[in-house]
Amino acid sequence: MMPKARVGVLISGRGSNMAALLYASRADDCPYEIVLVAANDPQAPGLALAAAEGVPTFARAHQGLKRAEFDAIIDVELRRAGCDFVALAGYMRLLSADFVANWQDRMVNIHPSLLPAHKGLHVHEAVLAAGETVSGCSVHLVTPELDDGPVLGQTRVAVVPGDTPETLAARILIAEHQLYPRVLAGLVSRATAPETLLDRVRQLALALPEAEEKLSHGSPGFFVRGGKFFAYFQRDHHGDGITAVLVKASGVEEQAQLIENDPDLYYRPAYFGPSGWIGIRLDTGETDWQHVDDWLTRSWRASAPKRLAMLPF
Numbered sequence: 309m310m311p312k313a314r315v316g317v318l319i320s321g322r323g324s325n326m327a328a329l330l331y332a333s334r335a336d337d338c339p340y341e342i343v344l345v346a347a348n349d350p351q352a353p354g355l356a357l358a359a360a361e362g363v364p365t366f367a368r369a370h371q372g373l374k375r376a377e378f379d380a381i382i383d384v385e386l387r388r389a390g391c392d393f394v395a396l397a398g399y400m401r402l403l404s405a406d407f408v409a410n411w412q413d414r415m416v417n418i419h420p421s422l423l424p425a426h427k428g429l430h431v432h433e434a435v436l437a438a439g440e441t442v443s444g445c446s447v448h449l450v451t452p453e454l455d456d457g458p459v460l461g462q463t464r465v466a467v468v469p470g471d472t473p474e475t476l477a478a479r480i481l482i483a484e485h486q487l488y489p490r491v492l493a494g495l496v497s498r499a500t501a502p503e504t505l506l507d508r509v510r511q512l513a514l515a516l517p518e519a520e521e522k523l524s525h526g527s528p529g530f531f532v533r534g535g536k537f538f539a540y541f542q543r544d545h546h547g548d549g550i551t552a553v554l555v556k557a558s559g560v561e562e563q564a565q566l567i568e569n570d571p572d573l574y575y576r577p578a579y580f581g582p583s584g585w586i587g588i589r590l591d592t593g594e595t596d597w598q599h600v601d602d603w604l605t606r607s608w609r610a611s612a613p614k615r616l617a618m619l620p621f
C-alpha cells in the first residue's frame with residue numbers, strides 16, 4: 309500500500325478544522341496523516357488538543373518578526389516534519405510570496421463562504437447584511453492573493469430566518485468539518501495517482517531535445533527521434549503493483565550496484581534481460597523529481613544520436 313501523504317496543519321486558534329482533519333486521518337483508508345500542527349500563537353487552544361492526541365506541535369509568536377522571517381521559520385518546521393502538504397485551518401496570517409511559492413499546489417485553505425464571494429473577514433455579517441439565503445464553505449489551493457486560488461470543493465449551507473452571524477457560522481462549521489477532510493484526501497490521492505505521475509514523467513521526458521512518446525508493449529515509452537527508447541513508464545506491469553520509470557544505466561554492474569545501495573527505490577525490471585535497464589519507483593511517497601529528471605537526461609544522452617548527445621544543456 310502507498311505510504312500516507314504527510315500533512316502539516318497551521319492554526320491560529322480553536323483548531324476545530326484541524327481536529328476534523330486529524331480524526332478523519334485515523335481511518336485506515338485515509339490517504340493522509342497529520343505529522344505536525346503549528347501555530348503563530350502559543351496559546352492557540354488547538355495546540356493542546358493536538359498534543360493530547362500525540363501529534364507533534366510547534367508554536368512561535370509572530371510578533372516582532374518580519375512576515376518572511378516568520379514564514380521561513382514555519383517552513384523549516386514543515387520540512388523537518390517531512391510534510392508533503394500544508395493545510396491552513398483558521399490560520400489568520402497573510403503569507404509571504406516565497407512561502408506560497410514553496411508549497412504551490414500542495415497547500416490548501418478553508419474559508420467559510422462560497423468563494424469567490426465574501427473573501428476576508430466578517431463573512432457571515434456580510435452574508436446576512438446582503439440578505440442572502442445561501443452561504444457555505446470552500447476549500448481552495450493557496451495562491452498569493454488572500455482567499456483566492458482554484459476552488460477544490462464547496463458545500464452550500466442554507467441561511468435560516470433569524471440567523472445571527474454566530475448561528476450561521478456554527479452551521480457552516482459543521483459543513484467545513486465534513487468538507488475539508490474529503491477534499492484534502494482527494495488532493496493527496498490525485499497527487500500520487502499513476503496518471504499524475506505519468507504526466508510528470510511525460511513533462512520531463514518530452515522537454516528533452518527531439519523526444520517523442522509512443523506506446524511500447526502497452527507502456528508509454530519515450531524515444532529520441534531517429535534514436536532509441538530512453539525511458540518507459542510502467543504502472544502495475546504484469547500485476548507487479550509498482551509505478552515506476554525505467555531508464556538506462558551503464559550496464560548490469562551499475563544496475564546491481566544501484567539496487568544494492570537503495571533496494572526500496574531501484575529494482576531490476578522483469579522481461580528486459582541483462583540490458584542495464586533500471587526501474588526507479590515513483591510510488592514511494594517521497595519521489596525526488598530532480599533525481600528522476602537527472603536520470604532521464606542521462607538516459608536520453610545514452611540513447612540519442614551523436615549529433616544530439618553533444619548538445620550542451
Ligand code: GAR
Nearest residue numbers: 321322323324325397398418419420
Ligand atoms: C473556520 O470557520 C475557518 O473557515 C475560518 O476560521 C475558522 C477557524 O475555526 N477561516 C477563515 O476565515 C480564513 N479566511 P477553527 O480554528 O475551529 O478551525
